[in-house]
Amino acid sequence: MKSLFKSKPKTPADLVLQAGDLLTYLDRSSGTRDSKREEKMTELSKLIREIKSTLYGNSEAEPVSEACAQLTQEFFRENMLRLLIVCLPKLSLETRKDATQVVANLQRQQVQSRLISCDYLEKNLDLLDILVAGYENPEMSLHYGAMLRDCIRHQSVARYVLESEHMKKFFDYIQLPNFDISADAAATFKELLTRHKSTVAEFLSKNYDWFFAEYNSKLLESPNYITRRQAVKLLGDMLLDRSNSAVMTRYVSSRDNLRILMNLLRESSKSIQIEAFHVFKLFVANQQKPPDIISILVANRSKLLRLFADFKTEKEDEQFEADKAQVVREIAALEQGDRP
Template structure:
């Protein structure tokens, strides 16, 4: 008779309620050696995995809209999102990855054609500060994004990439401070793992994000430091040679910063002078599919800057 009496599946509301109770327990009890806590954390991990299964579906079924809606309403009604974010550092790695996917998915869920997460986050702006303090200001956590973005699992990689972009563009003054303090290791990782990745999507998203960061006025000091590096210039010139027009265009928006710098270091000027004929030939044929006055003006300025460079001896 074994197996005939299966337990009734939990409803979305029950799953959220039980998750909330265990998150409260995890928040209040931090002794990792307590046997009871270990048991409850294992149960919490299982519940979070079930929440993810409802939102994303599984190998056997697609997500059910009604169940997703119920889960979303219950999640925000009971303040469970806050608890989940607060407890992220206390979860094990697998549970943390599942929880991250749950949080990312909830932000896209619509209830009566409205993104319910938008209102909640607007009323709870400190949650972004919690996430930033956990990921941006602590470099050990931030480093992990460079690996998450390259994971073969598309959903995880996409969510990691979206979160990475959000963290580096949303809170401008905080980001500027972070990039200034962590410049060396951050851009070493950014260049080698993202801009020089073998994955086309990773390279395309990375060079677009790089442009967004460097062109932001808040990051002007970081931008000046970036465009004074010959290694950075080499990477951007290689991206300009890509077969992908999309990558070429995004690379151009960063390359023009090197050209526009009126205080070019001698090694930067020497590289541009040595490659002047190739660069000018490239830009003479470099056009967008649709007419864009700003792009043409920027390109003309780059051409003038490169053409006017005079050879000079390096110190």
Template sequence: MKSLFKSKPKTPADLVRRTRELLIYANGECTSSREDKRVEKMAELSTLMKDLKTILYGNGESEPVPEACAQLTQEFFRVDTLRPLIICLPKLSLDSRTDAAQVVANLQRQQVHSRLIASEYLEANKDLLDLMIPGYENPDLALHYGAMVRECIRHQSVARYVLESDHMKKFFHYIKLPNFEIASDASVTFKELMTRHKSTVAEFLTKNYNWFFPEYNSTLLGSDNYVTKRQGIKLLGDMLLDRSNSAVMMRYVCSKENLRILMILLRDPSNCISIEAFHVFKLFVANQNKPPEIVSILVANRNKLLRFFVDFKMDKENEQFEADKAQVVKQIEALEQIAAPEQIVVSEQITAPEQIAAPEPRDQE
């Protein structure tokens, strides 16, 4: 007889609705509730987070059921569960935060009747990014919010919103945070923003060139932190070499200030950084429409550059690198002075443009 009164298994939609109820409870007056009641409800919420994750990811023994995933996705966004979840994240246990971040990440990719429901929802609720991105300032929540943000910016409209917001300037601060894990996570998100949606990024760089690249050069390429500098010069090369950014690249390689920075990076003690710097430096040399001041700098430093490239090698033999280097050397040798030489003084410091440090030959690491 007892089996006759067993409760009916909850559907994915039922689980979502109950999760939302508990999230609203947790975000409301739960602190004034009896302690035992609050603990009980938060424990139930943790269980529900695991249940939602299991539906979306499977449990190790069985694969996710597409119909169940579709039901969960549709109900999750229909009843607006993401907003209370983001707000409630600080009140969840560490394990529940991780589960929540994984659920949100998975939902960004779920299609219902060939539609990305998450993209449509976020298109109408872009302000949720204003709640998530500042999470980088909270050491306990930064990695969870960061994981969510990266998945949300898979949608082009969301990425455009972030790129056009004041959050972009804050990323330069997040990348410099003393906590290595958080700074690294912010760097990954920043790279995703700057590389995923080509046309949107090109539009952003064109409109924001005047503040973006000086900030980039100063914060990333001028950093004393090896990881920050290496990631910065690698990402710069990726951006400038992307065909979508060809107009921005031409503007960048016509700048005497930018050339100054790249020539200093060529001399970096780290072979990895100097190699990445070379991939950007060669764009200055390859430019068929070099401004007179760029030609002047290269000609004035021609002998030092040519001596430097004699011993400039990758740690492992690379035919493409050697071919690029040979072409750079050939073009530098063929340069003719078209303006009064701008003598460049060797200096360890990044100072005025007239004090660009030409690379000197050095032993390889």
């Protein structure tokens, strides 16, 4: 007899609608906890877990593409992303984790060959403001940071963040005292500046002056070793990318930038020295060196050649050795009166 009364499994649309109702209730209700609210919170956690299982599958079954497509369509039609982001602080830790994974998966789900998550975000860009500001809330920062990185997989969404005032905040978020939060902010910052090549090149060209002034003073000259190490590595990644060749030429024509890189070459940390070398070699290789760059290199020639004489990577690296030999030849051949 039991089987006659077995509850019918919920469809993807049912899951979304029921979860949406509970999130709306949660959004509107006051913070007071009562038995009714606790009951609804438990039911909501269960529904979000089921939504996650539909998208990812479980130990017993792989995800079904039709169910995923239906769930994705309902999720964005019912404004569930907004509800989840707004209500995330009210959810339990485990439910926040499930919700973060749901949001990650939905950024990749296609419905009739379209990423409808991207269409939705383009019409709801204020949600990105909430996600970025999440770095100011220690309890929410890692969840919102993970969601943010998944959302900026879409080029138009990344462009919005790059062009917003939020970019300036990242220089402070990266230096927050909580290591986990600062590392998460640094990961998002790197993603914004490396994923979408053409958008990044446009951003760096348009915002060159303020961006590199902040980058140099707050990151490359930071008192924090990890911040300096990550910043010089990211700088190398950006400048060595072909899309950023115009920005690279401008960066390596500045005596102030050269001074910073030469200081990083003298660091006691081998990893910072190596990363600094990959940027320093661009100053030396520049065929259009301004006279003041040549003057600095000539004035410091003996110190630089002494430094490079003992300069080695921990593991044998043929490319590094070849680059170093080229840099040494270029510096040794420079004359004070050289002109491009």
